Amino acid sequence: MAAAHGIKFRTDKDFAYAQNLVETVAWLAGQPDYLDDLREAVQSLDLFTRIRGRARSAKVFEWLASAMSFQGISDQVAQNYLSDHGRPRWATIARGVRIGACPLLKSYWHFHGCHYRKSSQTCALPQLMATCSLPRDRFRNGNLNQLAYSFFLFIRDVAGGDLVRWIDGRLAEADFGPDRIASMAAAIIGPLSGIHGLADKVLNMTLADLLVVGHAHNPRWGEVGGSLIAIDSLVHNFLARTGILKRARASHPYGPQCYGAAGCAAVLRHLSDGIDARQFNAAFPRYFPRYVQRSIWAYCSEEGLHICNGRTVDDSRRCKNQDCRLFYGCDRVALRQAGKRA
Secondary structure, eight states: OOOBTTBOOSSHHHHHHHHHHHHHHHHHHOOTTHHHHHHHHHHHHTTTTTOOHHHHHHHHHHHHHHHHTOSSSOHHHHHHHHHHHOOOOHHHHHHHHHHOOOGGGSOHHHHTTOOOBTTTTBOSOGGGGGGOSGGGSOOSSHHHHHHHHHHHHIIIIISTTOHHHHHHHHHHHHOOSTTHHHHHHHHHHHHHTTSTTOOHHHHHHHHHHHHHHTTTTOHHHHHHHHHOOOOOHHHHHHHHHTTHHHHTTOOOOSSGGGGSTTSHHHHHHHHHTTOOGGGTOTTSOSOOHHHHHHHHHHHHSTTTTOOSSTTTSOTTSOOOOTTSTTGGGSOOOOSSBTTBOO
């Protein structure tokens, strides 16, 4: 099997097995109206029509910063906290940066090293905390306070106050070569990954949703957004349990390696090459790894079909869940030996 996306399956039969399994999951658990809700949310913000510059960036910031708050905890808990305590607001943070005496708020580059901790009420410059605006925002933890301020400063200082225009420019500059989509993705993911506390999974997930629905504004947005994949433990473990990682010569522990040259994301991009997403919805792009990844997550998640996860499978032995539609065609790999993690 020829290599692609850094992945080389052991045989053509192994590749066909993996692609058939993943495509079946997309049929079983995929959400064909996935884009509809996103379009409604983004259109309500009026991001791509009348408003420009900082006014547009304020809306994009508030939408993305709220989505970025959904990390390290269940969606329902995060949503409840946002409802009770409010979402990150551009105007509030802008004012806090403007009047703040802390030298770390001078610019995006100065801000690194804040080290604010909500639980212990400490930071890198505790003598200035009483006059600093950052701790006053009632975000769920100090890491999210730092993320919101770091993201604001990135838009102001790196993106020149207009994140949409910055994305347009970065994509245009990187749009060349046989791996143009990967190059364009790297051109925006690379700089944005420097924002404090922004994990790869969260960055890919939130940015993918924004870019996919921005296709009408700029077709490059849709191409890149559709290629971005968010790997969590559910997706990784699915690829391991089904034997796909082993057949792809890509076995690895869950973590940063999932985004490596032979990681989960590369495997899913490779498999998505042969899955025409237009069969699920004619409005989808042909190549849509993001949809494939979301379908796997929905198949496994308790919030989705709740079929392939640690609550339904004893990972010390081969899966015995015969109610799973994939059961008789799945490798059913045990993730760890009894009493011992793999």
